[in-house]
Amino acid sequence: MSVTVVGSIAFDAVKTPFGVRERMLGGSAVHFALAASFFDEVRVVGPVGDDFGPEHVAVLADRGVHTDDIERVPGSTFFWSGVYGWDLNDRETLDTQLNVFANFEPKLSESSRASDVLFLANIQPDLQRQVRAQCAEARFVALDSMNLWIETARTSLIKAISEVDCLILNDAELRQLTKEPNLVLAARKVRGWGPRVVVAKQGEYGAAMVTEEGFFALPAFPLETVVDPTGAGDSFAGGFVGYIAAHPHEPPHHELLCRAMAYGTALASFNVEEFGTERVARLSSDEIHDRVAELGRMTRFIEKPLTLRG
C-alpha cells in the first residue's frame, strides 16, 4: 500500500532568531513526504522548475519517496520567503513567487491514483477535488488548507472538505472557516459537512482531534531549541497520515487515530529542530519511537482514589 501526497514543492528562504537560510528545499508535499516515508511508501505529486536539481530529488529519493510524479515544468520552482519573530509564533511572509505552481494541473500516474491513502496538501480547493476524484478508491483521505482559500474560495473549499475523511487545519483557520470560535462546535460543524475526523493544529501548543468517539489532544513535544517552524504542520500531517497508512488492515478508529496524533507530534517536533528538511532527512526509527514514548510519559497521569470535600 502507499500514500500519495499532492502539494507544493518549493524553495524556502527563512529568517529565524537562529539564523538565515537563503534557499532550502521545502513545500508542503516535501515536508509531508519525508515524515510519512517512515511509515509507508510515499508518492509525491507536484510541479518543479528548471532550477530543481538532482540533489533536491535525492533528498526525497534517499528516504525511499517515489518522485516519478514530480512534474518538470519550464520556469522556476515555487519560492517562499518569510521571517519569524522573537517567540517564533508570529511569522511574516516576505515573498511568494508561485512560478511553475501558478498553472499546476495535478497529473497522477496509475500508481499514485492507486494509493490507499491520500493527502491533499494546501492547494487550490478545486484542484484538491480533481485529485480526490482521481483517487476514488482511497480508503483514507485527509486535506489541509489555508486562510487564502477560506477567504477567496470558501464554497469550493467546503465542497472539497465534504469529500474527505479528515480535515487537518490550523486552529485559527478552523475558527475562520467555520465562523465558530469554539473548537468543539467548529469541529462539529466540519463533521456535519462530511469528514469523520477533524484535527486542529495549535502550533507550540500541540494538536487536538475530534472524532465520533470524542476529543483527544496532545501538547507539542517540548524543545529547548526551535530553530525553524516552517513545515511543522506538514510534518505533523505526514506522521499522522503516515501512521494510518502503516495500518492498511485496520480501519482508522479513534484509538488508532490517537496513536497517529502521537507520531504526528513527534515528526513535527523533529522538523523544527533544524532548518528546512535537515533534521527529518537524517532521522532514525529509534529516535521516533523514543520521542513517542517520552511524549506518552509527559501526558499521562495516574488516577488514584481521593475523597473530596463535596
Add this chain to the structure above:
Amino acid sequence: MSVTVVGSIAFDAVKTPFGVRERMLGGSAVHFALAASFFDEVRVVGPVGDDFGPEHVAVLADRGVHTDDIERVPGSTFFWSGVYGWDLNDRETLDTQLNVFANFEPKLSESSRASDVLFLANIQPDLQRQVRAQCAEARFVALDSMNLWIETARTSLIKAISEVDCLILNDAELRQLTKEPNLVLAARKVRGWGPRVVVAKQGEYGAAMVTEEGFFALPAFPLETVVDPTGAGDSFAGGFVGYIAAHPHEPPHHELLCRAMAYGTALASFNVEEFGTERVARLSSDEIHDRVAELGRMTRFIEKPLTLRG
C-alpha cells in the same frame, strides 16, 4: 492541615458573548478558595469593604471556607470590570478600582499562619514576601503574579519567587518575566531562582509544568460553551494546590503533581461554564472525579509496536 490563600476579594462586572453581569463575587482569593475547598480546609486572607454583605461571605462559608481572616475595611470592595471578545481569548479591562485593596496589609491569624500549604495569589510582590515570611513552616508555597508586577516591580517579584516552591503564571507572562520565549528555557531560568515547580497556564490550550523530573502538559478540558473565563487561572491553581494539600503525608513529587494538574484543569473547566463563582459553588465531588477521568481518556494513547521504515 489547611491551605491559606492571600489575594483579592472582588466584585466583577463582566461582558462576554454569552451575556453581561454587573456585579458578581470574584477575585483571585475567592476563585482559588472555592476550587481548593474540595480538597482541604481553606483560609482566605484579604480585605473587603462595607458593601460586602453576608450573602457574599455565605458563598465561601457554604463551601466550608474559613472567612475569619477576611478583613473589613471602611470603603468599597475591589472592583474589576472587563469585556471578552468573540473568541474569548482576548479580554479588555474596562475599569479597575482598587478601593480597600489599595492599602492592603495582610494580617494572618495564628490559624492561617499555621497552614501547611500557602497560595500567594496575584498581589504586590513585597506583600507576598511578607506573607511568605509569616508562614515559615509551610511545606508547599505557590505564587501567581501578573504583567503589572513584572513591569513595575520585577526585582521584588523575582525575590518573592525565589522564596516559594512553585510558580504558576500565564505563559505570556512567563515569557515576559524571564525574557525567554522558549517555555523549557523559561522554566529552567525560574527554577534557577528557587522554585522546584513551574506551571505555565495556557488558557484554552491548557497548562504545562516543569519539575526536576521533566515536562508534563494537559490540554484544557474541551467545552461546547465557555460562558465566562474570569477566574479560570485561579480555579486551576485552587485545584492544583488543593490536590497537593490533600496529600499532607506525601511530598509533592512529579507524579503527584501530574495528578494535581488534572484536578486543576478540571476545576478551571467548571469555573468557565457559568458566570463568576456560580458553577463551582454548586459543584459535586462526583462531577470533579468524572471530569478528571474523562480528561485521562482524552489525553492517553496506547503505544503499540510498529516497524518503521528507518
